[in-house]
Amino acid sequence: MSESPYVRINLAATKAGAPNPALEVECWLDQLEDLLDARPETAEQAYDVLALTGKLRRVRPELIAEREGTGQLSRADTLLAQLGPQLATVALEIPNPDGWFEEAQTLEVSYEELIEPAARSELAERLLSDLDDAQLVVHAARKFGIDDPQLEALLASCEQWLAEHADLFLAASVYVQAVGIALRPDLEDYDYGLAVTALKYVDVLRAAEVAEAQLALANVSPLPRRVVRRLADIYQGERERLDAERRAFLAIALALWQSIRHRAMAHAGEETLLGPAVWWEWASPVGDIIARLTLPPQPASEDEAVSLEFVGPDKQRATSLAGQPVTLHGVRGAIDDRGKATFPIGRLLETAEPLVLRLGAEGSEWNLLPRVPSHDKGPQR
């Protein structure tokens, strides 16, 4: 089975044994039996007999025998030997490729609509099956010496469209895999014309393989071990640095809180000196803008406003960010038209998200820059 051009054993559903070829064969045999019992007279019945007989001729004979369908196929052969040309002539009244195209657009649109997945699957399956039936009827008619080049050309356009949009038919992927498994592997040698009618299934199987490979990143070669190790080291180092920065911030925040409380209680003239202002910088995700927060060494009160300044690549305030929402240490604010956002210092000090800066409606996180020792004296920018 794995050598069949219609079977892709690497597909997840096939690997899991989900497609059931016997089920499809059984349905075709059922339908054919009903038609033969009724003895086809209408154009639709003639069309279905020719299509179903063609479908079943493509199937592995053992699958038909297992479903006790060999007799049905012989009955169909007998009928076609007697009435084949007559049935083919009326059957060719049925296929309407323009109608197929119109319905195919519905499938394309269905991916942008809220539609039940099972309904989409049914639509995709019906489109495949309808095109298949039409091609099988044309193939049968040709065997009876009835050519219809105009219809053949129209069906070729349908098939071309299907090949170009094979991914739309992945909604019926398990059905296609089941049909593929049902097909005889030697179909090309057995009947080349029938093998041509099965090409659409190969197109969908190929699309399924591509889709699964893309999902699994199958074509992405793994990174060399030394590169992975180096990246892990960088990640680890960066994590340790951020942890250290946060610990440092919490220590400073505690000292500033003590300073604020002490000042409130202290006599006039007494002051707690913490040293120079402390500051942090963040880079935007693209790296072109820097945000700088400076905390005063001796805040007067917890309501004292502190600024977060945004500086562009031209070293000027990034006023283009005016109006953007910003969240610093979990505290929300907005950038004013001078490229600054202000926050009460008390709220920044009692944060649950130390040193985290997010910007914009989507809340993109900015990257905290390392504070090199020389910078501790103040921004050099």
Add this chain to the structure above:
Amino acid sequence: MTLQLRTVPHPARSTANVPFFADWQRACQHVQHHLLTAPECHAWALVAPNYIRVLSPSDGKGRLRYCEQATESEGGTAQPLYDVYCEAVSRDAEDGAELQWHRSDNRLTVAFGTSGIVMLIEEVLTTAFLPGQGDPRVTHESQRCEKLGGLPRERGMRTGRPGRRGGEEVERDRRVRERHEAQWTNGQRLYYRVFRPAVQFVKKCQHRCLDRCGKVIPGDYALIKDVLPARSRLKYTDWVALRHRCGRGV
């Protein structure tokens, strides 16, 4: 007067009955979508012969009027058709219990009867319909078009080749089909027109209710695909025997 809700037997719990829909709105919606919508309404008339005592499935305008009145009367005027619906579903629920044609998954039970009705039951019956009676999308469009007073525009490969299949050919085939089916018994009509398409629909759900990796798409009817007998054991004579076993005629 608002629609009086009935109950149906639970196919998986021998002594329990469940409400036939949660409220009159849902009951009316299902009557409208399944019993009043072509082509499914024709199949219901075969399943429940009393249908035609209420209205003719061939009368499109009559169905539309019935549908509008049902909503305006909070289901009150739809009581006769609702009762026909409930009776048919009850009988198929009993078949499902007798033949073990049901399957449960947590709180959901799916069952199937010898008339071809598929039903979904949770705390109440949530849906009951005749599968295989037409594409739901086409049915939906047909509902919309009927409201607009027109016929749905057909599409698809099998709609007939322009210039090769016109009204004359369609009429010719209709006459042939009618002549042929006139020889059928009511049982054969029910079997070939309703039961067989329903079985095929349920069996085909096996593939339709799987995503492309083969995982089951939840909330489907495929639960019962495995409880139905194989094709070779569901021929007309087998079906007649099953109907008799369930105490039903053909």
